[in-house]
Structure formats: C-alpha cells, structure tokens
Amino acid sequence: MSLEKIYSLYKTMEQEKVILSFNGVVTADFLTAVLDIMENKMSNLNDSPKIKKKVFNVLVECLQNLYHHIDEEDDLKKMSKRSKSALVMVVKDMGDFFVQTGNYIDKKSVSILDERLKKINSLDKEDLREYYREVLGIGNVSSKGTAGLGMIDIARKSGNKLEYEFLEIDEEFSFFSLNVKID
Amino acid sequence: MNMENILREGSAKTPAVSFDSTSGILELKGRSIPENSVEFYKPLNDWIDSYGSTPCDKTVVDIKLEYFNTSSSKCILDLFKKLERINLKGTEVHVNWYFEQDDEDMEEAGEDYQAIIKLPFKMIEVEEI
Numbered sequence: 001m002s003l004e005k006i007y008s009l010y011k012t013m014e015q016e017k018v019i020l021s022f023n024g025v026v027t028a029d030f031l032t033a034v035l036d037i038m039e040n041k042m043s044n045l046n047d048s049p050k051i052k053k054k055v056f057n058v059l060v061e062c063l064q065n066l067y068h069h070i071d072e073e074d075d076l077k078k079m080s081k082r083s084k085s086a087l088v089m090v091v092k093d094m095g096d097f098f099v100q101t102g103n104y105i106d107k108k109s110v111s112i113l114d115e116r117l118k119k120i121n122s123l124d125k126e127d128l129r130e131y132y133r134e135v136l137g138i139g140n141v142s143s144k145g146t147a148g149l150g151m152i153d154i155a156r157k158s159g160n161k162l163e164y165e166f167l168e169i170d171e172e173f174s175f176f177s178l179n180v181k182i183d
Numbered sequence: 184m185n186m187e188n189i190l191r192e193g194s195a196k197t198p199a200v201s202f203d204s205t206s207g208i209l210e211l212k213g214r215s216i217p218e219n220s221v222e223f224y225k226p227l228n229d230w231i232d233s234y235g236s237t238p239c240d241k242t243v244v245d246i247k248l249e250y251f252n253t254s255s256s257k258c259i260l261d262l263f264k265k266l267e268r269i270n271l272k273g274t275e276v277h278v279n280w281y282f283e284q285d286d287e288d289m290e291e292a293g294e295d296y297q298a299i300i301k302l303p304f305k306m307i308e309v310e311e312i
Binding site for chain 2: 030032035036054061149154156
C-alpha cells in the first residue's frame with residue numbers, strides 16, 4: 001500500500017468508527033486472539049455489561065461461522081486463498097455496536113444462506129425463540145457440532161434484522177457481507 | 184463405585200468440569216465456546232453412560248455457565264438427554280441451572296432446555312457465577 005493510502009485507510013476507519021478490524025484466515029488461534037483482544041477492549045469501555053456481553057457473543061458466533069465455513073471445505077490446499085480469508089470489524093457509534101463480516105463464498109451456497117437469513121429476518125422475537133428451540137431439538141449435528149443455530153442466535157442477541165448482501169464476483173464466487181447491529 | 188471422576192480446569196474457551204461418581208454431583212462451570220464442542224463433550228457423555236450403570240441414589244447436575252456458544256448448545260442438549268436416559272433407573276436426577284442477575288439470555292437458555300428436557304429443573308438466579 002502506498003503511503004497516502006495508509007492515511008486514507010486510517011481516516012476511513014476513524015470516520016466509520018471502527019474500533020476493531022481484522023483480515024485474514026480464521027484459524028482457531030486467530031479466533032482466540034481476536035476474542036482476547038476484544039474482551040480487553042470491551043472491559044475499558046463504559047457501556048453496560050449487558051450490551052458488552054451481547055457484542056462479545058455475536059462476535060464469537062460470527063467468527064465461529066467463518067471458521068466452520070472454511071473448515072467445511074474438503075481440501076484446504078485446493079481452496080484458493082480468497083476463499084479462506086475473511087474481514088471482521090467491530091464498529092461503535094455512540095451507544096450502538098455493529099459486528100461486520102465479509103467473506104467469499106461458493107456461488108452454490110448463496111441461495112441456501114439467503115433463504116435462511118430471509119426466514120430469520122421474517123420472525124419476531126417470540127417466533128425466533130421458537131425457531132431456535134425447533135432447530136436445537138431436532139437439528140442435525142454436523143461433525144463439528146454446528147447444528148445450524150449460529151445465525152438464529154446472532155439475530156436473537158442482536159434484536160435487530162440482519163443486514164446482508166451477496167455480491168457476485170466471478171463464475172465461482174460471491175462475496176457475503178453481513179452487518180449485525182447491537183443496541 | 185470404582186469410576187474415575189472427571190476433574191478439568193476451565194480455560195478461556197472451555198468450562199471447568201467436575202463429575203464425581205461418589206457424591207453424584209456433576210458440575211459445569213465457566214464458559215463454553217470451543218470451536219469443536221463435540222470433541223470436548225464426548226468424554227462427558229461417555230462418562231454419564233458408565234455412571235448410569237451404578238449411579239448414586241441422587242444425581243445433582245449444577246450448570247453454572249456464564250455463556251455458551253451455539254456449537255455447545257447442541258452438545259449440552261445431548262448431555263441432558265443422556266441424563267434423561269439414566270433418570271429413575273437407580274437414580275433421581277436433579278438439574279440446577281444457574282444464571283446471573285439481569286442475564287436474560289442465560290435465563291432464557293435455561294428455560295429453553297427446561298421445555299425440551301424431561302428432568303426436574305430448577306432455575307437459580309445468583310449475583311455472580
């Protein structure tokens with residue numbers, strides 16, 4: 001990156017009120033490190049313990065979704081570098097927090113994910129709780145125990161609709177951007 | 184009952200575990216956010232199976248979790264299902280679900296399990312776990 005771009009990126013982060021930003025392959029160690037840093041950072045903020053806990057919980061679930069997404073690929077070596085990386089950001093704007101993630105996904109996975117998110121966004125608080133119980137009770141556990149609950153839990157903790165977008169990149173990939181508001 | 188007890192210290196991502204076959208007290212305490220929860224919970228479930236063959240008259244399960252991720256939630260359900268299976272077969276199983284004051288999420292989580300599981304479930308609110 002050229003020198004002027006460093007400043008330009010810095011200013012953008014400042015304007016967008018990004019308090020944490022990571023870009024890279026979401027390994028287990030990476031995950032642990034990010035959570036550790038976030039915990040320390042949060043302990044220095046003046047917000048209520050309740051909202052801090054929710055932000056932390058949403059971050060855990062988002063990161064673990066990304067981790068498992070990579071993990072599900074059959075051959076890590078065959079995966080292009082692009083499909084292993086993700087961007088994770090936490091934004092704090094006055095009393096509101098936003099957890100934002102961006103990652104490449106296989107175009108074939110887009111419609112299933114889109115449907116799931118549309119369904120989650122269509123449910124109110126009580127229905128979301130019911131849906132969570134339904135998936136918990138009868139869901140199939142993948143070999144890693146993910147059970148399909150992640151997004152439902154993120155929506156419950158957030159209390160807001162999940163904002164997301166799929167950007168078509170090329171024949172194989174789309175880019176999935178997610179914005180979770182916690183207030 | 185000659186069974187090895189489980190005594191594990193908690194870590195940043197996994198809870199402290201104390202499963203005692205002599206006292207019949209099973210405790211999970213701390214945070215449960217491992218990436219691979221199936222791996223973590225398997226030995227606990229296996230232990231309950233063995234314990235079930237010669238259990239104490241009363242089995243008390245103390246769940247003192249500050250937070251658990253969704254990956255753990257299914258495993259915790261499976262743990263409860265194992266306990267359901269041994270209940271009233273030589274032992275009476277009682278579950279105590281602890282949650283911190285004002286922690287609606289953990290309170291609701293306890294209620295979610297209470298609704299699915301057929302075991303005597305007690306919700307206990309504490310100041311700090």
